Amino acid sequence: MHAIEKILARASGKDSVRAGEIVNCRVDLAEVNDLYPQTIHSFYEMGGRRVHSPDRITFILDHYAPASSIQQAENQKFMREFCREQGIELLFDVNSGVCHQVMVDHGLVYPGMVLIATDSHTTTHGALGAFGTGVGATDLAVILATGHLWLRVPEILRIHLTGRLSVGVYAKDVILHIIGRLGADYAIYKAVEFTGPVVKELSVSERMALCNMTTEMGAKCAYIQPDQVTLGFLKGKVKRNLEPVETDPDFQYAEELFFDVSAIPPQLAVPSSVDNVRPLSELVGTPVHQAYLGSCTGGRAEDLAVAARILKGRRVHKDTRLVVVPASRDVFLEALQRGDVAALVEAGATFVTPGCAACLGTHEGILAAGEVCIASTNRNFPGRMGHTQSAVYLGSPAAVAAAALNGRITDPCEILAELERKES
Amino acid sequence: MKRILEGRAHVFGNNLDTDQIYPGQYLELVTAEEIGRHAMEGVDPRFVKNFRPGDIIVGGTNFGCGSSREHAAIALRAVGAGGIVAESFARIFYRNAVNLGLPVLVCPGVSRRVSSGDRLVVDLEKGRVRNATTGVEMEAEPLTEVVFEILESGGIKPLVKRQLAALHAQSR
C-alpha cells in the first residue's frame, strides 16, 4: 500500500484499502474558515446538537480578517459564539493568519493524520506527510455531527523531480511549469506525490508551496514522504510522537512522471487560467500596477525574505504598489525580527493584516478594471482579485519583488545573481 | 429525487471555475435566495434572467474547479437547476452538489453534442443523456451507490438527520 492508503485505512479501521474504494474515515482535525457560517447552519439542519469531538475541530477567521463589512462581522460573531457554546477551544481569531499556515505554525498538522478543511488548498499539508483535503460547508458539517466523512481512496500519481534549481527559481516555478504542462484537470480525484533529490533539498516552506498548488491540477491531496527536514521542522512544534507512515516498496503508482528542474527558468501563469503558463522571460517589460506578496502559497517568512533581499535599500517603482500580506502572525513576527518588514516598508510596501486579503478578491488590495497585478498567490481566474477586467500573473515571490522594483515584469535571476556577485 | 430530468440546456466551456459561477465578492451572503441571484454572474451576467427552473447545465471538463465555496452549488440549486451534466467535475464541487441533492452526471462528449437551448432528457439511474432536439444519445458514467443514496435522500442533510435521530433514539 501507499502511505496515503495506509493513512486512510487506519482512519477507517481497515487493514487495507485500494484506489476507488469508498471509506468512512475518522477525521483527526476538521477546520472551518470564516467563509463558511453555512457549516454551522447545516450542522443544525442535520439535527446536530453537540459537535462530535470538540478537540478535533478548529475555526480560523482568515478570509475576512478583520471584518470589512457588517455582514462579515456578523458571520464571524456567529462563529465565535458557536465555538464558545460547543466548547471548541481551537478558535483562531482575526489576529492569526491564513488557516493553512496557522495550523502548521501551531503544531496541529503532523504526518499520518487526516485533515479536512473547508478550503480547497488543504492539499498543502501533504508537505508534512498528512492526508489533507478540502470540502464544502455541508461535508464539514457532517464531520461536526459525526466525526467522520466518506472519502474515495484516490489513485496516486508520482512526480519525480531531478536536477538542480537555478538561482532565482523556486518551488513555485516548478509547480507552475508542471501545471502548464499537464493542465488544470490532469489530476482530478487523484493524489499527487512528489519524490526525488530536488524535493529532499527543499525547505518545508517550499514543499508547502508545491503541495498547495496541486489543487490547481484538480488533485484531491498531495504527499511528500516525511524525512529529516520534516521531522526537524516539526520537533518542538507538535506535541505527540511523530510516526510517519511509509509506502511499501512494491507499490504500483497509477502513473509516474519525471521532470528535470535544471531546465526550468522562472515561470508565470498568465491571465486568466493557472495552466496558461509561459517562461517569465517572454513577458519581461509588461507593466504592472500592483505586486502582491502573500497567501498560503507565497506569503511565508522565506518569501518575504527573498522580497526584502531584492528590495532592501531600493524603492518600489512609482507606477506600482507593493502589497505584502504575511501568511500568519508567526510569519509576520519572524519577518519583523529578521528586519525584512522594515526593509520592505522602507522600500514603499503596504502591509496588510495576516490573512487571505485580496487573494480571493474580497478586500485589502483588490484590482480595478484594466489593472494588471503580479501575485505570489495561486489563482488568476477572471475576477479572482477584483474586477473581471483586471489581469493577474502568478509567479514566485522573487518575481513579484522584481516587478515591484521596476514597475514591469522583470527576471529575478538577474537581480539575484548581481546581489550574489556584490556579496562575494 | 426525480430519476428522469428534462429541460433546456445551458452550455458552458471547460474549467468553469467557482469564481465565475459565484464571484468572491458575494461570499458573505448567507441565504440561498440571495446567493441564487448571482449565479454564473462571473461568466454570464444575464444567466439568472434566462434560466428557468428545471433547465439543465452542461459543462466541459473540470466543471466547478477552484475554491471549495459551496455557494457555487447553492446558487445553481437556488435558480432551480434540474441537474448538471459535464465532461468531468472538480471534486469539491461534485461533492457539494451531491450533498445539496443537486444531480451531477459525468458524460464524456456532452459539451460537443449539445448546444444551448437544446432539450435534454437525462436518465440518472441508467446513466443516459438524450438530446431531444438532435436525437443524439450519450452514455454517462453511472453514479456510485453512495452518491445515489445521498441524492435519493434529497441531499446529505436529511440522510445524516435520519442517522443522528436513530443514534439519539438508541442512546435514550
Ligand code: SF4
Ligand atoms: S490565501 Fe488565498 S488561496 Fe490561501 S486560503 Fe486564503 S483565499 Fe484561499
